[in-house]
Amino acid sequence: xxxxxxxxxxxxxxxxxxxxxxxxxxxxxxxxxxxxxxxxxxxxxxxxxxxxxxxxxxxxxxxxxxxxxxxxxxxxxxxxxxxxxxxxxxxxxxxxxxxxxxxxxxxxxxxxxxxxxxxxxxxxxxxxxxxxxxxxxxxxxxxxxxxxxxxxxxxxxxxxxxxxxxxxxxxxxx
Amino acid sequence: xxxxxxxxxxxxxxxxxxxxxxxxxxxxxxxxxxxxxxxxxxxxxxxxxxxxxxxxxxxxxxxxxxxxxxxxxxxxxxxxxxxxxxxxxxxxxxx
Numbered sequence: 001x002x003x004x005x006x007x008x009x010x011x012x013x014x015x016x017x018x019x020x021x022x023x024x025x026x027x028x029x030x031x032x033x034x035x036x037x038x039x040x041x042x043x044x045x046x047x048x049x050x051x052x053x054x055x056x057x058x059x060x061x062x063x064x065x066x067x068x069x070x071x072x073x074x075x076x077x078x079x080x081x082x083x084x085x086x087x088x089x090x091x092x093x094x095x096x097x098x099x100x101x102x103x104x105x106x107x108x109x110x111x112x113x114x115x116x117x118x119x120x121x122x123x124x125x126x127x128x129x130x131x132x133x134x135x136x137x138x139x140x141x142x143x144x145x146x147x148x149x150x151x152x153x154x155x156x157x158x159x160x161x162x163x164x165x166x167x168x169x170x171x172x173x174x
Numbered sequence: 175x176x177x178x179x180x181x182x183x184x185x186x187x188x189x190x191x192x193x194x195x196x197x198x199x200x201x202x203x204x205x206x207x208x209x210x211x212x213x214x215x216x217x218x219x220x221x222x223x224x225x226x227x228x229x230x231x232x233x234x235x236x237x238x239x240x241x242x243x244x245x246x247x248x249x250x251x252x253x254x255x256x257x258x259x260x261x262x263x264x265x266x267x268x269x
Binding site: 098 | 264
C-alpha cells in the first residue's frame with residue numbers, strides 16, 4: 001500500500017510505527033538549528049538574498065527573520081500534532097500536507113548541511129558545472145553506510161511520494 | 175472629451191514613465207532538494223503551469239540557476255522570503 005494517497009483535498013497516510021518513530025525526531029532536529037554558532041544548517045536555510053551586497057542582505061534578513069522563524073515553527077507544530085494523531089486519524093488536509101512537505105525538505109537540508117553536503121547556490125554556479133553537484137558524489141563515505149545520510153534518502157522518498165500525491169490532487173499525474 | 179476630464183489623463187501618462195524597476199527572483203541549483211519538490215513549489219507558490227514549472231526546474235538543474243519571477247522589489251522580496259520558507263536557494267537581482 002502506498003504511504004500517501006490523494007483523496008480530494010485530503011491525503012490518506014499509511015505509515016508503519018517505525019516510520020512514525022523516526023519522523024517524531026524531526027521537530028527536535030529542526031528546533032536545534034542555530035543552537036550552535038557554527039551550525040552550517042543555519043546558513044543553508046537562510047541564504048543571502050542579495051549576493052555580494054551585505055547591507056541589503058542583512059536588511060532583508062532583519063525584515064524577514066522573525067516571520068520566517070515563526071512560519072517554520074508553525075510547520076513543526078503542525079507536523080508534530082498530525083503525526084501524533086495519525087493512529088486515530090490518518091489523514092492530512094492540504095495545509096497539513098504542505099507543512100509535512102516543508103518539514104521533510106527542511107530536515108533533509110539540515111542533515112545534509114551538517115554532513116558537509118553544502119554545494120549549490122551562486123558560489124557553486126561560478127566554480128563548477130551544476131551537473132557535478134551531486135549528493136552521492138559529494139559525500140564521503142558513501143551515503144549507504146552513513147545512517148544520517150540514509151535518513152536523508154528516506155525522507156526524500158517520503159517527500160517525493162507526498163509531492164506526487166499533491167500534484168495528483170492538483171489534477172496532474174507524476 | 176470635456177476639459178474637466180483632462181487632468182486625469184496626465185497622471186496616467188506620468189505613471190507609465192514612472193514604472194517601478196523590476197527585480198528578478200533567482201533560484202539556484204542545490205544538491206539536496208528533489209526535482210519533484212521544486213516543481214511543486216513553483217506550481218503552488220508562484221502559480222506556474224506544470225509545463226513552465228518543469229521547464230524552470232530543469233533550467234535550475236542544468237544551468238545552475240533560473241529567473242522564476244520578476245516583480246517590483248517589495249513583491250520580489252516577498253517571493254524570495256516564501257521560497258526560503260520552502261528551503262529553496264533564492265536570491266534577488268535587479269532586472
